[in-house]
Amino acid sequence: MLRLAISPDGDVLPDALARAPGRGAWIGVSRAELEAAIASGKLRGALARAFKGAKLTVPENLGALAQDALTRAFLQRLGLEMRAGKLILGSDRIAQQARSGAVAWLGHAADASDDGCRKLDQAYRVGMDAEGSGLVGERLPLDRAALSVALGRENVVHLALADHGSAERVAIPLRRLMRFTGAYPAAENISPEGATNGAAHDAVTVG
Structure with missing residues (x-):
């Protein structure tokens, strides 16, 4: 609300x-x-x-x-x-953390490629022991340009959080926006x- x-x-x-x-x-x-x-x-x-x-x-x-x-x-x-220090950026780093079960939340820019999202979503499901569940990252209502400017980093397409407390804190404003x-x-x-x-x-x- x-x-x-x-x-x-x-x-x-x-x-x-x-x-x-x-x-x-x-x-x-x-x-x-x-x-x-x-x-x-x-x-x-x-x-x-x-x-x-x-x-x-x-x-x-x-x-x-x-x-x-x-x-x-x-x-x-x-x-x-x-x-x-709670935000994980970079597809390779996110994929590694996701496969090990260390990702509590996964997000994708609105203009992220479907292929890139699928690969990270699959790693996310593997790490969460949720293969076949349809679990995927959040497709955000913001493109990579907006995310990059806001975070002061180049080409922010995918992002993740390893800490469950951080994920819960991010979920509140994200739910309201979505x-x-x-x-x-x-x-x-x-x-x-x-x-x-x-x-x-x-x-x-x-x-």
Whole structure:
């Protein structure tokens, strides 16, 4: 889910790290569903009901802003894991680690070749003792250029994590991004949040 923060001026903005102060709402919709809700006025109506008629300004490009924010949150997490020495880069190194069972998570750039993905996926299954299971790495909604720029490395096509804790930390922003882009199913709801305690209330459907 993605938190939308309500600014003091009433602007609705994405808060991918859920750190902005003040009132907010958690949404569980894809970008396509969000943009449809904006166009139809359902998002404004749902937020107005959730926040008891408070004046709100919903930008027309909220979908793009939200995807950018979720992408930055995911890449920031990857960068933190890389600086901590947890990220494995390079096809040969990943394949070696994967076959030995030392890979907890495997990812592929959106423009990675099918052949390259198949080889690493096979090594991943061998190491996980999951041959025949269909287990594969995540096809990310980012191409090699975006990954390379974000991580400060050349030609980042495949990447992996050996540490299970790192994999779990990366999975949180990745799931949010993938659900928003439509790669994963999204729950169609908006949940208002208290300004002081951040607790979620009953969901409000916008789809």
